[in-house]
Amino acid sequence: MSVGMESGFALIGIGPGKVESMTLEAVEFAKKADVRLYEAYTALWPEDELLKLEAMVGPLQRIMRPAVENPEVLFEQAQTKLVAILVVGDPMQATTHIDFQLRAEKEGIPVKIIHGISVTTLVPGATGLSDYKFGRSTTLTYPYGNWIATSPLEVMLRNRMQGLHTLVLFDLDPTGAGTGDQRPMQPNDALTSIEKMVEKFLDSDADDVLRQQASSMHESLAVLCCDLGTDDAILKTTKLATLGGLSGGRLNCMVFLANLSEMEQEAINRWK
Numbered sequence: 001m002s003v004g005m006e007s008g009f010a011l012i013g014i015g016p017g018k019v020e021s022m023t024l025e026a027v028e029f030a031k032k033a034d035v036r037l038y039e040a041y042t043a044l045w046p047e048d049e050l051l052k053l054e055a056m057v058g059p060l061q062r063i064m065r066p067a068v069e070n071p072e073v074l075f076e077q078a079q080t081k082l083v084a085i086l087v088v089g090d091p092m093q094a095t096t097h098i099d100f101q102l103r104a105e106k107e108g109i110p111v112k113i114i115h116g117i118s119v120t121t122l123v124p125g126a127t128g129l130s131d132y133k134f135g136r137s138t139t140l141t142y143p144y145g146n147w148i149a150t151s152p153l154e155v156m157l158r159n160r161m162q163g164l165h166t167l168v169l170f171d172l173d174p175t176g177a178g179t180g181d182q183r184p185m186q187p188n189d190a191l192t193s194i195e196k197m198v199e200k201f202l203d204s205d206a207d208d209v210l211r212q213q214a215s216s217m218h219e220s221l222a223v224l225c226c227d228l229g230t231d232d233a234i235l236k237t238t239k240l241a242t243l244g245g246l247s248g249g250r251l252n253c254m255v256f257l258a259n260l261s262e263m264e265q266e267a268i269n270r271w272k
Contacts, residue, residue: 005032008109009074010084011091011101013116016229017045017251019052026114030057033084035077037063042096043088043172043251044182046230060086068100078109090118119253122228123167127235127255128267129223135164140185140193142174150204153197156256157213160220166256168222184251187224191244223255223268224248235271 010029015021030036030053038050038060045053054060067074068085077083091097092113101111124131138155141148152168159166170185171193185193194217201214218241226234226249236246243254260268 135159
């Protein structure tokens with residue numbers, strides 16, 4: 001396979017968490033690169049898999065959010081070198097990377113996108129839920145002191161009112177700065193965030209129908225998804241009220257369920 005680039009950027013999706021899930025194109029571009037940067041703030045790979053990847057393609061340097069959002073140093077490198085930025089999942093699922101691509105191209109720097117397996121495509125197939133019945137996705141954030149955003153809760157409730165499931169990603173960074181010290185959200189953290197959102201939402205002047213829906217959130221069903229795309233993948237169907245008692249994995253998310261078809265009901269019953 002010919003890479004065909006001597007300089008510029010390769011934004012490489014490395015998939016959900018193991019070397020075997022990378023495409024041949026992703027591996028070849030990573031090998032060819034003069035500089036290999038592992039983006040370690042949007043999601044994380046297991047350390048043993050990173051070591052396997054390094055043995056296959058060469059040494060990796062870790063970068064955090066500021067390096068991508070303020071990329072002047074990277075742009076200078078890419079004028080004369082092939083710089084590979086390795087992103088967990090698919091690189092173009094984040095607006096940060098779309099902005100990065102557009103800015104690089106305006107500077108006349110070529111950008112090659114190599115797509116990877118994303119959790120957004122894994123979840124419907126892994127759970128057995130219909131891909132056509134998913135609405136807008138959202139991310140549960142950690143509370144910051146006494147403050148928490150209620151927009152994720154509103155997305156979940158509005159989707160359900162339309163008969164649509166919600167992919168709810170769990171936060172990775174309690175600080176929100178993207179500079180390190182990640183602590184992937186666990187099911188008990190997620191329940192705490194939901195409870196705080198509901199409390200704040202019920203005290204707000206939000207739509208009465210949404211507030212009524214929020215008041216009964218604890219009885220709602222969800223499918224907890226842990227480490228999908230790896231050999232350690234776990235799924236568990238649960239009420240939100242019992243979510244906090246479940247064990248999570250390295251990276252977690254859940255599907256907040258709307259009305260289920262007969263086939264979908266049978267599919268999620270497997271994970272009870």
